[in-house]
Amino acid sequence: MTLHQLPKDSMPREKLLSRGSHALSDAELLAIFLRTGIKGKNVIQLADDLLADFGSLRALFSATNDEFCRHKGLGVAKYVQLQAVLEMSQRYLSETLQRGDSLNSPEHTKYYLMSILRDRQREAFYILFLDNQNRVIADEVMFEGTIDAASVYPREVVKRALEHNAAALILAHNHPSGIAEPSQADRRITRRLSDALGLVDIRVLDHFVVGDGEVVSFAERGWI
Structure with a gap:
């Protein structure tokens, strides 16, 4: 036919x-x-x-x-x-997350993060820098490699957040294995970053872990 x-x-x-x-x-x-x-x-x-x-x-x-x-x-x-x-x-x-747009849709944020991180062959640690009204100032991949190997440095994150004059951050990274379930190392680095940023009055609003077809939110699990 x-x-x-x-x-x-x-x-x-x-x-x-x-x-x-x-x-x-x-x-x-x-x-x-x-x-x-x-x-x-x-x-x-x-x-x-x-x-x-x-x-x-x-x-x-x-x-x-x-x-x-x-x-x-x-x-x-x-x-x-x-x-x-x-x-x-x-x-x-990406344009919907540019400065002037408030992050009021967790689902949209998940879709965006999946488009950025899901198909990467190596782990990438990605950060959204926000102002005091949760509008995006900047976003970037700050670290690449194996997150479990202590490759995320809180001092560098704090320095970058201050450069952007950020009031809050959203963290994200991918699991090339495709399994989005956060590891204990993921939870430890989140605590370290939250503690370091808290010293300069910058909040961590969430940490997303991106897998093959799923994104896990620390905030939704009550871990932040």
Whole structure:
């Protein structure tokens, strides 16, 4: 069956316009991105096959240029287009956390942190610096490596927070293993940072640990 033989309300673009993007499957969303199929396959069939080959939408998005382009129906132009879409998505999330926007949505913060940290191969310790109304002043990865190996230095965090004139911080780091459950080392470094920052009247509002598909909040667990 060709795409044009499908009922009109089952075609991805029309379905998105009438029911919203959340109503579409991964294959339907990918079909809109691909736009056209290949000989013998309509665009939805091609999208289904690609998701089966890669294993998931995330794996497809994380593929290298070579991995992406070896699949029939894909090429350098589509790879470049996909990277641009992913970068725009991340910048959209980032812009909502720029100065002037108050952090009043923990769920949005989690999505943003996942976009920054989830696919890193090494642990990265990331900090959001906030003013006294919980608006973002700056954000950056301060340390990389194995957090368990005492690679996070409270003195450097305090120094950076004072440079930004921050009133509060949100801490975050990823677990490359994919398991978001905080370790005892995570809890120890959080206490050390909270104690050091407390000496200069800077609060730690939360510490998020980012795993493969989950983000754990210390504040939600009552640990901060």
